[in-house]
Amino acid sequence: xxxxxxxxxxxxxxxxxxxxxxxxxxxxxxxxxxxxxxxxxxxxxxxxxxxxxxxxxxxxxxxxxxxxxxxxxxxxxxxxxxxxxxxxxxxxxxxxxxxxxxxxxxxxxxxxxxxxxxxxxxxxxxxxxxxxxxxxxxxxxxxxxxxxxxxxxxxxxxxxxxxxxxxxxxxxxxxxxxxxxxxxxxxxxxxxxxxxxxxxxxxxxxxxxxxxxxxxxxxxx
Amino acid sequence: xxxxxxxxxxxxxxxxxxxxxxxxxxxxxxxxxxxxxxxxxxxxxxxxxxxxxxxxxxxxxxxxxxxxxxxxxxxxxxxxxxxxxxxxxxxxxxxxxxxxxxxxxxxxxxxxxxxxxxxxxxxxxxxxxxxxxxxxxxxxxxxxxxxxxxxxxxxxxxxxxxxxxxxxxxxxxxxxxxxxxxxxxxxxxxxxxxxxxxxxxxxxxxxxxxxxxxxxxxxxx
DNA sequence: ATTACTAGGGCACGAGTAG
DNA sequence: TCTACTCGTGCCCTAGTAA
Numbered sequence: 152x153x154x155x156x157x158x159x160x161x162x163x164x165x166x167x168x169x170x171x172x173x174x175x176x177x178x179x180x181x182x183x184x185x186x187x188x189x190x191x192x193x194x195x196x197x198x199x200x201x202x203x204x205x206x207x208x209x210x211x212x213x214x215x216x217x218x219x220x221x222x223x224x225x226x227x228x229x230x231x232x233x234x235x236x237x238x239x240x241x242x243x244x245x246x247x248x249x250x251x252x253x254x255x256x257x258x259x260x261x262x263x264x265x266x267x268x269x270x271x272x273x274x275x276x277x278x279x280x281x282x283x284x285x286x287x288x289x290x291x292x293x294x295x296x297x298x299x300x301x302x303x304x305x306x307x308x309x310x311x312x313x314x315x316x317x318x319x320x321x322x323x324x325x326x327x328x329x330x331x332x333x334x335x336x337x338x339x340x341x342x343x344x345x346x347x348x349x350x351x352x353x354x355x356x357x358x359x360x361x362x363x364x365x366x367x368x369x370x371x372x
Numbered sequence: 373x374x375x376x377x378x379x380x381x382x383x384x385x386x387x388x389x390x391x392x393x394x395x396x397x398x399x400x401x402x403x404x405x406x407x408x409x410x411x412x413x414x415x416x417x418x419x420x421x422x423x424x425x426x427x428x429x430x431x432x433x434x435x436x437x438x439x440x441x442x443x444x445x446x447x448x449x450x451x452x453x454x455x456x457x458x459x460x461x462x463x464x465x466x467x468x469x470x471x472x473x474x475x476x477x478x479x480x481x482x483x484x485x486x487x488x489x490x491x492x493x494x495x496x497x498x499x500x501x502x503x504x505x506x507x508x509x510x511x512x513x514x515x516x517x518x519x520x521x522x523x524x525x526x527x528x529x530x531x532x533x534x535x536x537x538x539x540x541x542x543x544x545x546x547x548x549x550x551x552x553x554x555x556x557x558x559x560x561x562x563x564x565x566x567x568x569x570x571x572x573x574x575x576x577x578x579x580x581x582x583x584x585x586x587x588x589x590x591x592x593x
Numbered sequence: 594a595t596t597a598c599t600a601g602g603g604c605a606c607g608a609g610t611a612g
Numbered sequence: 613t614c615t616a617c618t619c620g621t622g623c624c625c626t627a628g629t630a631a
Contacts, residue, residue, distance in 0.1 A: 160451075160452060160455060163455050163456070164455045168457065224452065224455070224456060225456065227452060228449075228452045228453065228456055228458075230381075231381060231445065231448060231449045231452070232449065234381060234384050234385045234445070235384070235445060235446065235449055235511055236389065236511060237449075237511060290456055290457060290458060
């Protein structure tokens with residue numbers, strides 16, 4: 152059903168900056184030029200597919216677009232943007248954060264490390280740089296997350312399972328690095344960066360310092 | 373038929389930078405996940421609607437996406453971009469050109485001038501600045517042209533008819549101006565700018581000089 | 594008011610096939 | 613091979629209506 156994109160687009164349009172909106176099936180129907188019944192069916196199926204969450208309040212229903220619903224929109228945006236050949240470089244601005252120190256543990260795991268070398272062409276510094284993104288750059292971060300990254304497959308060792316990771320080429324002050332997203336993760340306002348260099352030292356970064364990351368959604372950086 | 377956008381998107385994707393591609397209905401069918409028959413029907417209807425031009429050559433057909441077809445894609449791009457609240461400021465870079473001097477004639481016409489004052493809030497200098505856009509900014513110009521501009525209605529005087537004009541807010545070196553597109557016009561690689569100031573003098577522009585125009589697709593500039 | 598179920602019809606789809 | 617016509621099926625839409 153290709154109406155999914157159009158339906159989500161329309162709902163997002165009506166919801167505005169927030170992702171929640173009180174909307175009747177009749178209103179959505181008018182906006183989409185379909186019957187009330189069709190709009191109702193669309194809403195039901197969006198709900199079943201997990202793209203929206205809704206609560207039937209006293210009169211109208213309250214609809215919230217889920218992250219997976221937003222993903223549909225961001226993926227379409229990336230696709231048309233790429234097809235029309237618009238710039239694929241996005242700026243992410245955020246504050247350097249104190250990591251939990253677990254980055255070092257993960258990055259050093261042979262199961263990951265070997266793939267970083269093979270697929271990314273870097274032997275990463277054992278640690279991640281955590282960045283809390285500024286509000287106004289959140290949609291850029293979503294675009295990155297919905298673009299095709301380089302996939303690092305998960306693995307198991309004696310103790311536990313390590314999930315897959317998506318990597319997206321980026322640069323900070325010209326230094327080559329990668330933004331990494333765990334495969335199974337919810338949206339957060341922070342992201343992690345790995346690099347061959349020890350970025351904190353190389354760029355003399357302090358906690359809270361605002362930095363700019365230039366990311367690519369087509370891997371060319 | 374909502375497949376029009378998807379069909380045009382797919383064709384453009386297969387055509388790449390050029391807008392022409394040799395493609396069989398079977399190939400388009402595979403790419404769109406529909407039957408060959410449906411793809412054929414889609415191609416026929418895109419042709420009838422004027423979105424594409426095609427020539428049935430010896431084997432495969434040669435399909436060219438027309439400007440009106442590209443318009444569909446650029447409008448969708450503008451819409452989703454706006455809904456997801458991405459930056460609406462686009463850079464246009466081009467070379468200052470010798471106008472034909474007719475700009476002065478048009479701009480001075482009372483039928484236009486009164487509307488410029490009322491709708492744009494400027495009493496324009498009688499003349500237009502012609503700019504030939506650089507190749508790599510052509511898609512930005514298309515985006516502007518497919519965004520909602522301010523409409524100046526056409527009129528008649530004793531001699532002839534003057535067509536409508538769409539105006540898009542812009543700035544050159546901080547100076548407020550408007551990019552204008554005649555309503556009935558084909559795509560060209562040049563565009564015209566009007567402003568209260570005499571831009572050529574104000575910015576000390578010479579023919580061939582490369583300048584940057586910052587345009588907006590939501591009128592906020 | 595709402596949402597959403599059930600019927601019924603139209604239209605779009607794919608199979609078969611001609612040119 | 614291609615394109616694209618015809619035809620039959622089925623899906624999706626809207627109207628009516630219950631809750």
